[in-house]
Amino acid sequence: MVGIVVASHGSLASGMLDALELLSGEHEAIQAIGLQRGDSPDTFVSNVEDAINAVDEGDGVLVLVDLFGGTPSNAVAQLLERDDLNAVAGVNLPMLLSVVFARDEMNLSALTEEAVRASCDSVVDIRHKLFDTSDDEEDF
Structure with a gap:
């Protein structure tokens, strides 16, 4: 089973x-691991690495971060020389x-692709989805 770490600014990861x-x-x-006010970037890298090692059962680890370019993603980027580690922002x-739910059936690479697909598919304009039927009418 692929291990999962959620890393974020503040308490977002634990809330997720x-x-x-x-x-x-x-x-x-x-x-879950959150960067708190006053945490040094070096300490956070060490904490992320500890979390990765704690969930690694031999099939790799997928780290999900909140924001590309922020300290959590930069910390994970420093660890990406590991072949058994992928990250998605x-x-x-x-x-x-x-x-x-997919990590028992997918390897690390496929699970990384699934993370990106699921995120993209989940962004929905609710008003359009519920009330705009013009797209459906064009299909007939």
């Missing part, structure tokens, strides 16, 4: 795991749900 557990119960080999709850 809380929401995940609310929707689907507890899961193994998953951790822009974590959202649908992405997290999708990878948690």
Whole structure:
């Protein structure tokens, strides 16, 4: 099973795991880590590495970060020389749900692609989805 780490600014990562557990119960080999005010970037890299090692069961680890270019993604980028580690920026709850349920059936590379696909598919203009039928009418 691919391990999962959610890394973010502040408590977003722990909130995402809380929401995940609310929707689907507890899961193994998953951790949240948040960069807190006053944390040094070097300490955060070390903490991210510890989280990665804690969830690594031999099939690799996927790290989901909140924002590309921020300290959490930069910390993970410093660790990407590892062949058993991938990272995706822009974590959202649908992405997290999708990878948690797919990680037993996919390798690290496929799971990384699934994370990106799930995130893109989850962005929906609700008003358009619910009320705009003009697209449906064009199909007939």
